[in-house]
Amino acid sequence: MTDAAPQTGYAPVNGLEMYYEIHGTGRPLVVLHGAYMTIDAMGEIVPGLAKTRQVIAVELQGHGRTADVDRPLSYEQMADDTAALLRHLGIEQADVFGYSMGGAAALQIAIRHPDLVRKLVAASAAFNSSGAYPEMFEMIETITPELFAGSPFEAAYLEIAPNPGDFPNLVEKLKQLDLTPLDWPPESIQGIAAPTMVIIGDSDATRPEHAVEMFKLLGGGVMGDLAGLPKSQLAVLPGTTHFVPPGSGLLDRAGWLLAMIPAFLDAPMPETA
Amino acid sequence: MNEASIGNYAEVNGLEMYYEVHGSGEPLVLLHGGVGAIEMFGGVLPLLAEGRQVIAVDLQAHGRTADFDRPLSYESMADDVGALIDHLGFERADVMGYSLGDGVALQTAIRHPEVVRKLVLVSTPFERDGWYPEILTGMGQMGTEAAEPMKGTPMYQLYASIAPKPEDWPVLLTKLGRLLGQDYDWSEEVEAIRAPTMIVVGDADSVRTAHTVRFFELLGGGKADAGWDGSGMSNARLAILPATTHYDIFSSPTLASTVTPFLDAPMPEDNHLVTDDPADAGGGTRSNSEPASDLPSELAKPARRALTRAGYVRVEQFTKLTEAEVLRSHGMGLKALDQIRHALAARGQSFADGS
Numbered sequence: 169m170t171d172a173a174p175q176t177g178y179a180p181v182n183g184l185e186m187y188y189e190i191h192g193t194g195r196p197l198v199v200l201h202g203a204y205m206t207i208d209a210m211g212e213i214v215p216g217l218a219k220t221r222q223v224i225a226v227e228l229q230g231h232g233r234t235a236d237v238d239r240p241l242s243y244e245q246m247a248d249d250t251a252a253l254l255r256h257l258g259i260e261q262a263d264v265f266g267y268s269m270g271g272a273a274a275l276q277i278a279i280r281h282p283d284l285v286r287k288l289v290a291a292s293a294a295f296n297s298s299g300a301y302p303e304m305f306e307m308i309e310t311i312t313p314e315l316f317a318g319s320p321f322e323a324a325y326l327e328i329a330p331n332p333g334d335f336p337n338l339v340e341k342l343k344q345l346d347l348t349p350l351d352w353p354p355e356s357i358q359g360i361a362a363p364t365m366v367i368i369g370d371s372d373a374t375r376p377e378h379a380v381e382m383f384k385l386l387g388g389g390v391m392g393d394l395a396g397l398p399k400s401q402l403a404v405l406p407g408t409t410h411f412v413p414p415g416s417g418l419l420d421r422a423g424w425l426l427a428m429i430p431a432f433l434d435a436p437m438p439e440t441a
Numbered sequence: 442m443n444e445a446s447i448g449n450y451a452e453v454n455g456l457e458m459y460y461e462v463h464g465s466g467e468p469l470v471l472l473h474g475g476v477g478a479i480e481m482f483g484g485v486l487p488l489l490a491e492g493r494q495v496i497a498v499d500l501q502a503h504g505r506t507a508d509f510d511r512p513l514s515y516e517s518m519a520d521d522v523g524a525l526i527d528h529l530g531f532e533r534a535d536v537m538g539y540s541l542g543d544g545v546a547l548q549t550a551i552r553h554p555e556v557v558r559k560l561v562l563v564s565t566p567f568e569r570d571g572w573y574p575e576i577l578t579g580m581g582q583m584g585t586e587a588a589e590p591m592k593g594t595p596m597y598q599l600y601a602s603i604a605p606k607p608e609d610w611p612v613l614l615t616k617l618g619r620l621l622g623q624d625y626d627w628s629e630e631v632e633a634i635r636a637p638t639m640i641v642v643g644d645a646d647s648v649r650t651a652h653t654v655r656f657f658e659l660l661g662g663g664k665a666d667a668g669w670d671g672s673g674m675s676n677a678r679l680a681i682l683p684a685t686t687h688y689d690i691f692s693s694p695t696l697a698s699t700v701t702p703f704l705d706a707p708m709p710e711d712n713h714l715v716t717d718d719p720a721d722a723g724g725g726t727r728s729n730s731e732p733a734s735d736l737p738s739e740l741a742k743p744a745r746r747a748l749t750r751a752g753y754v755r756v757e758q759f760t761k762l763t764e765a766e767v768l769r770s771h772g773m774g775l776k777a778l779d780q781i782r783h784a785l786a787a788r789g790q791s792f793a794d795g796s
Contacts, residue, residue, distance in 0.1 A: 300666075301665055301666045303665065303666060304666055365683060369667075370657070370662060370663070370677075370680070371662070371666070371667040371671075371673065371674045371675075372667075376654040376662075376663045376679060377651070377654050377663070380650045380654055383644070388644060388645070388650070389649070390645060391573045391575055391576065391645065391646070391647050391686070391687070392644075392685075392686035392687075393645075393686045393688050394575055395645075397686070398645060401644055401683035402644040402650065402683060403644070403681060404679050404680060406641075406679060406699060406703060407674075407678050407702070407703065407706075409667035409671060409674065410666065410667065412667070412669050412670075413667075413671040416667070416671060423698075424699075427695070427698075428683050428695075431683075431684070432683065435684075
């Protein structure tokens with residue numbers, strides 16, 4: 169059943185009361201949202217993917233229904249929280265899809281908890297600061313809580329967050345996260361054993377060169393007709409931005425995403441040599 | 442899909458060029474890859490033709506278009522495509538090519554910018570180094586010696602079943618070998634392209650992925666985040682299709698669903714295709730340098746251009762020509778012919794053959 173109400177709950181992980189929803193049945197897929205977002209803000213992705221698998225959608229620290237705790241936001245911590253949630257649910261291995269901040273967290277799950285991850289989809293993610301256009305950082309400097317007044321992000325937060333007054337705190341912590349130089353060693357990406365699909369929009373916040381670099385580290389960048397298809401895949405969506413203007417963001421391309429992601433996840437696992 | 446597929450020949454630049462028209466709507470010229478023919482697009486062609494008029498062509502020496510005494514070059518094949526667009530009476534058409542046909546499409550936009558509305562480039566580099574070294578080795582082996590070994594391939598079977606002179610197979614391979622062996626670098630010309638352009642490659646294509654990103658940047662893409670309002674987006678589009686190689690991209694249904702929204706989108710307003718670029722001097726301003734013309738004002742641009750090039754600028758000149766002679770000039774269609782016939786009739790004149 170795809171339209172059945174999801175099973176929801178809170179899991180005590182690493183001092184966090186982490187909110188999750190389980191949609192659909194089948195092979196488990198974790199879905200990780202982007203910064204400032206909630207599960208609902210992922211749009212058609214969650215119900216669409218849940219048609220053919222079990223989607224475990226979570227709300228990361230300080231986001232949506234998961235209250236903040238006294239520690240900074242970090243991709244490593246988000247990865248550890250999500251891994252702990254899977255163990256709490258008794259799930260030994262899952263596919264993982266993450267978008268933007270959730271994409272970086274997904275990479276860290278594969279790096280820090282390789283046994284948990286079967287296949288990985290990293291959308292609009294970067295593994296170092298030069299993966300994003302420099303003007304992104306100038307833009308992030310200018311973000312204030314007031315900038316979100318009346319926005320869907322703020323409205324959703326006020327509606328569902330356990331402590332609605334914490335929104336300025338979330339903005340402050342996300343700015344810190346985004347402005348902290350990111351510099352994961354290429355070897356850490358290279359070491360990811362899980363077959364990985366890298367997805368960006370052609371006008372995304374992540375530069376196309378960076379997506380190509382990540383794809384190469386993951387085994388891509390070969391001539392498939394001679395070498396065979398690599399274990400990893402790269403998709404660049406044309407005419408597609410990171411999130412705005414409305415209707416042009418990566419998550420707005422549900423038609424393309426819901427065709428390519430299940431195809432990637434459902435393909436047989438490559439033989440391990 | 443309806444069966445309104447019509448095969449025909451057009452005489453362009455001395456070549457009898459085979460083309461088929463599928464579907465109706467805005468024109469899209471579709472160009473196949475090396476050693477191929479229209480057939481190679483398989484199920485993609487009907488998908489493209491659902492919302493537009495696809496004019497699929499067999500390039501020089503390929504498919505049903507016989508070879509003639511001219512080397513194969515991207516430039517001359519592009520001239521053929523430009524001439525075909527004129528011949529069919531279109532002001533402009535979208536042009537989409539794969540591999541060899543992609544190089545031809547690119548050269549069409551470079552050499553004949555006035556006839557190209559939007560451009561779709563599938564699986565080809567803008568310089569020879571964009572190919573993986575392995576494929577360059579293969580290209581180096583293309584030639585007469587490959588003719589016999591390649592007779593076992595589906596490409597040969599297709600060629601043998603439709604070519605006007607199947608015995609020309611070794612000639613095609615020799616000419617292709619010469620073309621593919623030549624070094625080229627079109628980066629400067631690519632930067633000057635004004636037509637909104639979409640690049641499509643597979644993630645395991647024969648073109649290096651990093652090269653494709655560079656191609657996108659030359660066209661103005663990949664330079665900035667889109668920004669809050671999308672103002673950072675250029676008119677260039679990049680699509681990389683996952684789990685796709687050079688030899689399955691052209692028959693992948695994803696190709697059609699990737700390209701169609703790009704072709705359907707309105708033309709960007711800030712794109713002044715003809716009038717904005719000094720290199721394009723022509724189009725709107727060309728009439729200044731033309732001799733006084735009394736050709737009918739309703740005559741479409743391609744027809745007017747074709748006639749002017751051939752030296753026909755006054756209605757009375759047509760009294761010395763037969764209808765058939767006028768039609769032979771590419772750019773001239775039946776509609777334009779009618780318009781001239783009316784202009785002649787208004788003066789009590791007619792074509793040389795009395796029609």
